[in-house]
Amino acid sequence: MIKKYVFGNPIETGATVQKIPESLSKISVMQMEKTEDKVVLFYNMEKEDIVYGLGEQVRGINKRGFSYISYATDDPIHTEGKHSLYGIHNFLIVSGKWTFGIFIDDPGKVIFDVGETSMETLKITAGKDCVIYTIEAESLKGIVKQFRQLVGRSYIPPKWAFGYQQSRWGYENQKDIKDVISGYKDHKIPLEAVYLDIDYMEHYKDFTVDKEKFSDFPKFVNELKEQNIHLVPIIDAGVKIEEGYSVYEEGVENNYFCKEEDGKDFTAAVWPGKVHFPDMLNTKAREWFGGKYELLTKQGIDGFWNDMNEPAIFYSEENLKKVLEEIIAMKDENLDIHSFFHLKDLVGSLSNSSIDYAAFYHNMDGLKICHKDVHNLYGFYMTKAAAEAFEKIEPKKRILLFSRSSYIGMHRYGGIWTGDNHAWWQQLLLSIQQMPSLNMCGILYTGSDIGGFGGDTTKDLLLRWLEFGIFTPLMRNHSAAGTRKQEVYQFGDTKDFRNIIRIRYALIPYLYSEFMKAALEDEMYFRPLAFDYPEDTSAKRVEDQLMVGESIMIAPVYIQNAYGRYIYLPEEMLMVRMKSPEEKQFEVWEKGDHYIEIALNEVVFFIKKNHMLPLAILDDMVNTTADLDESRYEWIGFAEERAEYTLYRDDGISKTYTPQKDWKSYVFSEEDFADKYQILG
């Protein structure tokens, strides 16, 4: 049961797709206070209540005990003290004595104090103009399903996007890309895509390709495509200011850029130096910017990642000038400790400054609106720009698309990655915990930078991260310039890496099928245990295990030097321990708590009772998803009586999803398996 409450004069954010009549009664699930410029909601939490949600945020699956600030922020240091990351997802569920969901549709700053100030008080502070939806249902899954129906079907990528992908900020040119591909080929490790970070462009100009680095780009793209390897270029939000650069000139001419109050195009600086920001909230500008992706699709590109679209601002001209003037004025003063701190503060305040976000405006199809009030929509609308263009460019074909910044609603147009994390074990845990929160909010195609983006990774961290990453729809190894090289062949013996990535490929029939079911049925691919075992109080406390699809549970190791880990089994399950697709061991473990040893080169997961899953039978030479033989499977299952599995399949590329045709049910009884948990060839 969804109720919709409207306060003030909110703009249409595009978050929702379902028409819900406005409720004229008071909000029933929380208390409300309305001031001149705020809507504030309160809820008195019981001690045992759990708060789920908020999508891409720091801390655990249970969000209690911290204040989260919804304001899209380019901040690569994701410690537990940070209040904002790149994506904004104002949906949460309070689960306890009373259970309900709440979605705050407000693209400006919203603060969720989930028991930080007072342990028992949930306090949500939104702007005066907002739409609030409350959802009540009989179960957590039911609330999520209703919410997802409200906000629309999740983006579906091409099937190849489930392959293993390699990225690095620092692949400069054709040779670098070729070296990476050879590195994988030489070690017979599957590789599906290589990413182009900012260096491929001509002076970081969107939609250009540097001709010195790529002498014949379309030829190169298509050569790789013949090997079923995709090149995925980055697109940044800011358009470089440069005479003669057509995107810039068209934008200026047609007033497609965000403007200062007086109508001048707003100038900020990011990677290309000075840029203007396309006014993604303006339909014409969006159509125009989206259309530019064709400059790359027509060269053979079929995947993109949209970056810097919080939008990140390194500095604005205005602001930098002021800061420099202040610094220069210091010169003649006594250079004391105050000058030093002032200098530090001045320089520190240059990036992503609220002054800058308040200094430019959108023309939202006639409505002039200050950026700060719709800040969280920018990444969403940039991605919408691309996706709507793809509908025209390639109406029948799925194009890979994901974004750094996002807002509820963007999940209809693309996925996200979880931004510039670090090569810290703590971040591996964070990425595990973010997955179900993102899924709740509709973001299904997602994953973290495996191995860590910033900082030097270690072999053991990369192995453990991959062992989790093989379950995330987006499985991409990505790292920053200047860090230790992170391709899996950079750490000596590649056997373990090869085996783990091959296990991913063996799992793809299941993972893809489960992803598609979650997308088509508005469900969650990753779920906290409590969603599947709502009556189990022990399941409720589990913060580091996830249900993945209908058949399995995972419990990744995320602690350095660990011999294994503690795992809670909410019911008797079949443990599958894999060293490679070929080396599998099975053990039945009873319900309860166990310490289970998991070596550095092992993948472990658990099959629920009377569930099963198909594994692809891999040829030694499987390089990409195109090489997967899906004419037959190896079934593994745990059939106490009978196990049933409905397999979703399709061509992986077209946009028609026909359940009747694509879905097939497999049923096996205990006797079908040689042993009750044996393999079925």
Next chain:
Amino acid sequence: MIKKYVFGNPIETGATVQKIPESLSKISVMQMEKTEDKVVLFYNMEKEDIVYGLGEQVRGINKRGFSYISYATDDPIHTEGKHSLYGIHNFLIVSGKWTFGIFIDDPGKVIFDVGETSMETLKITAGKDCVIYTIEAESLKGIVKQFRQLVGRSYIPPKWAFGYQQSRWGYENQKDIKDVISGYKDHKIPLEAVYLDIDYMEHYKDFTVDKEKFSDFPKFVNELKEQNIHLVPIIDAGVKIEEGYSVYEEGVENNYFCKEEDGKDFTAAVWPGKVHFPDMLNTKAREWFGGKYELLTKQGIDGFWNDMNEPAIFYSEENLKKVLEEIIAMKDENLDIHSFFHLKDLVGSLSNSSIDYAAFYHNMDGLKICHKDVHNLYGFYMTKAAAEAFEKIEPKKRILLFSRSSYIGMHRYGGIWTGDNHAWWQQLLLSIQQMPSLNMCGILYTGSDIGGFGGDTTKDLLLRWLEFGIFTPLMRNHSAAGTRKQEVYQFGDTKDFRNIIRIRYALIPYLYSEFMKAALEDEMYFRPLAFDYPEDTSAKRVEDQLMVGESIMIAPVYIQNAYGRYIYLPEEMLMVRMKSPEEKQFEVWEKGDHYIEIALNEVVFFIKKNHMLPLAILDDMVNTTADLDESRYEWIGFAEERAEYTLYRDDGISKTYTPQKDWKSYVFSEEDFADKYQILG
């Protein structure tokens, strides 16, 4: 068996006290390569080897999988990617097929690559002038004991330093201190000491007290002392440059400050603005600086914390001037992205710059030595300055003294706190993991800033941190200016806080006795489980439980919203669950892995079989250690046959430790306890 190897012409660091003859053979435990400017050691680790040690560092008890850089650094962001913290402790133990300890006595930069570059390779890179000690013994405890005999007996604080202490950067004046004391008194919560951070001084001048903030300081100090509350002022390393300030003038006149190459006093800027650094490595300067502590002891002060002694440098005059000139030169250039990054780098490079550390010199009793080569000794020698002065000022009385920076050897003169941490759960875990590593290196009087120094704490974090902090010898709640107020009475109902702090007081007879035994017998107060259960392979993997003294094991909860935690019991143990000193529950748990629920207001610990411990019987009005009635105890124990405990007691303040007189053995048999794990009144 200790072997000593000398390379080049090392200076005498004062780390060791035992005379060991120089070994002329090759180092046997590791391979060595000597280059013109480096000594490099290699060891090929087995997969199962564990590396313990390195004192105050990031990451787990097992240090494998990272590179640690020994170079004392004032950095408050203790994420797992940081390579250096404040204290430097170049002692580690490799435990496995072959077990040995190694101590690199080199006060310059030393790098420990513990399997980061290659998982199997331990590589230690020291300077060309160093002394290396290797230690072999039959057990981990044996290695530690030999090492500790080599480096000398650990500092022993007065007994009152085991009381609960409150600190905050931001207590400005007498009124603020009084308010804190009233806050505790009003809620009947024990409080032993209040700290004075930098604000008590007159313009941050060492050994001054601002008369406007404290109208009659000695009177105030002594008023508090009548309540058995101690005031503990901070002393910073840098001496403010100010005409008429006697410490500055004497230092200049007598050449007691560190100098630039040309003989000019080196100027850096820290809290007071421009300062000179006393040349702590010069005997006369050290005697002079140490003597200044008497300016405060004669006003009644009997405890100090030495800060900023890495030494931290916010900037040097020279460096800031250069940076400002570069910035000014930018003005006329095109302000592009490169200028911006350059500006950021310039400002970022100002603090703790290696350029500055290379720009000043010590006069080590005639030997001119560049600071960078002895950098890690500065905090050690500042603390030695104070401790040696105390020997003269108060030869018979213990004075509380601890430091931020340290080096092996400093543990003879004072304790440390673990520096400017953050209000993060991750930092609570880090502080648990640092304790045994610090104890190995001789640092027994230690603890972390409970609740977290930087960032806003939460009630639950503070509770959980206190529940661990009641076991650390230094139990101090400390927080930074600008953060949420962190005294325990700032979070509404104080009952749980009061109970936990009172449990600390009940435990003091045991904790103090165990601390004193560890100090007097060169043992560890906190130990990893593997030190007590070397044959137990499960004990070896435990990274978040500690043995505390001879009788108990602790397993603190360090995860937000946790219902409890997994605990490994290396043998059958008696669990003691306390809500207050009066509310205790006992349960016997068998050897193995368990999930144990631990509520937010509960302290849980485990008594080893045939062990016991005394609890102080608390009056409702116990405010300080002086109020503890130690004429009788409540004994709790787990006597399967008989339990024995040797209690160390003394007057808590004098420096004579007479084991024969102070130590008393208590023996109880199973029948003495009403139930075998009952209480003995």
